[in-house]
Structures are given as C-alpha cells and as structure tokens.
Amino acid sequence: MSYHEDYVRYVTVPKHYHSANQFEAEDIEKVGDIDFDPFDTTETGGRSFLYFAATIANLTAFVSGVSVGWSSPVIPKLSGDIEPENNPLPEPLTPNQQSWLGSLLPLGAVFGPVIAGLIVDRIGRKKSLLISTLPFIAAFIIAIFSHNVNLYYVMRVLCGLGLGAVFTVLPMYVGEIAEDSNRGALGSFLALFMCMGILFSYCVGPFVPLTTFNIICVVPPIVFFPIFLVYIPDSSHSLIARNDEAGAEKALTKFRQKSSRAVHNELLEIRDSVQESLASKGRIIDLFRSKGLIRALMISLGLVSFQQLSGINIIFFYAQTIFSLAGSSVPAEISTIIVGCVQVLAGFLTPMVVERTGKRAILIFSAIGMGISMALLGFYFYVQHNATITTYFFWLPILSLICFNITYSVGFGPLPWAVLGEVFPPNMKSVASTITAAFCWFLAFIITNIFGTVTAAVGIYGSFWLFSCFCVIAFLFVYMLVPETSRKTLQEIRKILDGAYFV
Secondary structure (H helix, E strand, O other), rough: HHHHHHHHHEEEEEOOOOOOOOOHHHHHHHOOOOOOOOOOOOOOOOOOOHHHHHHOOOOOHHHHHHHHOOOHHHHHHOOOOOOOOOHHOOOOOOHHHHHHHHHHHHHHHHHHHHHHHHHHHHHHHHHHHHHHHHHHHHHHHHHHHHOOOHHHHHHHHHHHHHHHHHHHHHHHHHHHHHHOOHHHHHHHHHHHHHHHHHHHHHHHHOOOOOHHHHHHHHHHHHHHHHHHHHHHHHOOOHHHHOOOHHHHHHHHHHHHOOHHHHHHHHHHHHHHHHHHHOOOOOHHHHHHHHHHHHHHHHHHHHHHHHHHHOOHHHHHHHHHHOOOOHHHOOOOHHHHHHHHHHHHHHHHHHHHHHHHHHHHHHHHHHHHHHHHHHHHHHHHHOOOOOOOHHHOOHHHHHHHHHHHHHHHHHHOOOOOHHHHHHHHOOHHHHHHHHHHHHHHHHHHHHHHEEEHHHHHHOOOHHHHHHHHHHHHHHHHHHHHHHHOOOOHHHHHHHHHHHHHOOO
C-alpha cells in the first residue's frame, strides 16, 4: 500500500513523536471528515535557526576561501619581492617553486572528494564536515612554524584535501537541511562565503607579517569546530539513513520551528526519500547506462572544465603578482582588495539574478563577459611596453579583473554546482558529485602548474588570450548543449535529458 493510500484510509496519530514508525490507526468513517491536508506546506514556521546553522556550516567555505586566497599575498613575500628581510625561507622561491606552491592546493583537492565520499554516508554529514576542517588546522599550524619550502608544499596539499572535502560534504548538508523555498538562497552561501574568505586573505595577508597571517588563518576553523559540534545537529536525511529517527525528528524540529504535525509529516516524506535512495544507490557504472545520465555527466564535466579553463584559479592564486607585473599606478595589494570586494558583492546578487533570469542565460552572459575581460587584460600586457598607450590605459588591468570577477561570480562560479544538483537523480548525486569535483580540481592543478611554462612560451598576454578563447568555446558549449533547469521539476529536467533534443 502506498503512503498516500495510507492517509486515505487512516488518520495517523503518532504514539511517540520520537518514532516515525509507530502509529495508532482508526477507521476514517468513525472519525468523520478531516479538515486538514497532511501534506499542507503553507505553514512557514521560523527560519532563524536554519539560517544560523547554514551560516555556521559555511564557515568551512570561508576557511576554504582563505586557503585559496592565501597564496596571493604570501608568494610575493616568500619570493623576496616584498619584505625580503622577513622571508622565513633560507632562499627566495624560484618560479618553478611558485608554480608548485599554487598548484598543490588543487592537487590535494582532487583526493578530498574521494575521501569525503567514502565517509559521508557512513558517519553522517555533520561528522564529515567537522573532519574536513582538521586538514586546514594542521596546515596553518605547519605554516606558522615552517622554514622549509617542502613543509609549505605539505601545507598546501592539506589545504587542498580540506577544500575538496568541503566542496563535497557542505552542499549535501545545506541542501538537506534547507526547505524547497530557500534551498537556492542557502545553496549560494558556499560561493559567497568562499569569496569572503578570499577577500579576507587579500585584505589581511599583505599588511601583517607572514607568521602573524598564518596564526590569524588558523582561528576560523578552530572557532567553527566547537560551535558546530555542540549547537548544530546533523541533517534529518543523514540521521534517518543511519536509523536514528529520534535524532532526525529532534533535528528537524530545530531547523523548521513548526508544529509537531508539520514536522512529523515532513519526516515521513524524508524517510520515504531516504529509503528509496538507499534501495537504489548509484554506482559509477550506472552513469553510463542511460542517455540522460550520460548527457548529465557530459554537462557537469563540461561546465566545471570551462570554469577552470577560464583562468579563475590563476586570478585567485596570483592576483597580487598579476597586478605587480601590470605596473599600474594603483598599488598591487589595493587593486587585489578592490577586485575581492567586487567579487563578494557580486556573490550577493547571484540568488536574485538566477531566480529571475534562469541559469542558462546567466551562464551565456558569464562566458561572454569573462572572454571579453581576459581579452582586454591580454591586450594590456601586449602593449605594456608602449609607454604612450599604457599611460592612457593604466586603469585597464583592474577594470578587466573587476569585470571578470563579476561575470564569473554570478555565472560560472556557483552555477555549475547548482546544475550538477539538478541534472542527476537523488541516488546518483553522491557518485556524480565525487567524480565531478575530483575532475574539476585535477584540471585546476594542471592549469595552475603549467601556467608558468605556457607564459614563458607565449607571453603572459598569450596566456590570457588563450583563456579568452576557452571562454568563447564555453559560450558555444552552453548555447548548444546545456538546457535550462530553472523553474523545472527534476522529472521535467530528466525528460529533457532523455529526449532527442535538449536545448
């Protein structure tokens, strides 16, 4: 008998609200008319604790952003370009060592999703998110006492492990505690908090000694750990999957702040969803057993590929170095802070713009904007040695990177991950997320590592023009192959992907 048929025949009244399995049942004819819809979703409840929990959870995204932005102010110091007398290393970094220091973070992030994927269902979202902060704590403690470049390499790999794990676990946790009405807004917190973390590194790193900066960086994950451990519960989905229905109901009551009946009804829906997912848990091979899933994987891998091929991690890791090479009249550290501020402000716009415009249109706009921005930045470096031209275009580097960060932050920054959550059925999301995240960070490692070699071969302007060309290809990819997923149900999206034409 189906769940809906159960409600037609019975008035279900839980004996104990700590269990969703125990009921008293009465014949509906003896009770008379029922004046409520058990699936009524009009009760809004309170959302203060839900937003508080999402904010605390996204401190892990903030720490991830700090680790991404860390190299921008630190590499000039370790290279002896800034404050050489305070360099903790016996010798300045070579260009090759600079490339490795930047690229080892995405290399570590390749393995973060794999490790997180192995534990997230076994121990739950909450414990997995807590564990993901430990590599950050260890990494910054190592950096505080490091006087050897190899220890800095270890530090960057550890940051990458934490980053990859956060990108795997955090979207699951937030997506499961959120309601349908605010899932999009809460989901955008990840990109926003990460941008805030990057800005934090840009604002603090250039103006304090390196050891002090590393001490400051270790504070956020240490603060996060006890607050999240003590005050924030695991998601009800995760608790039910581990047969803790009493804990699931208690957690859902805190998150929803609704009546017992409303919480109980939602808990039943969650239980059915979890049981269905557990009964048909997806494997990697299942991704290739239907046309729709193959297309979903192609779309997800394509979007994260062009996300990295836009050159975003080069901007994140080497922003201050790029501005120094540009020789602008605006100090490099100030230019970097301005760009970081714009990126955070753009992150606030994303939820509002997406709901009104749709993801596909924004991705197209994002690809065009990033392509033009990179082309203009390449043009500046191409004519950099012409004093007459650069006198009139001294503002071009900062304007180019501001435009690039705006168009990236509203489009190719957050939306590939949002689309990933919509094009796969629930039982395939975990394996698809792991594959996509690992591939994304592996590509980021390759691009970051070879950037110096490519720049030596074709010039820095050639590298930026190459990124611009990839943005043009990204535009064609989205225009021809990526369907609109906004304001569509998962069933409608699946039907589009299974169809003959899906744009």
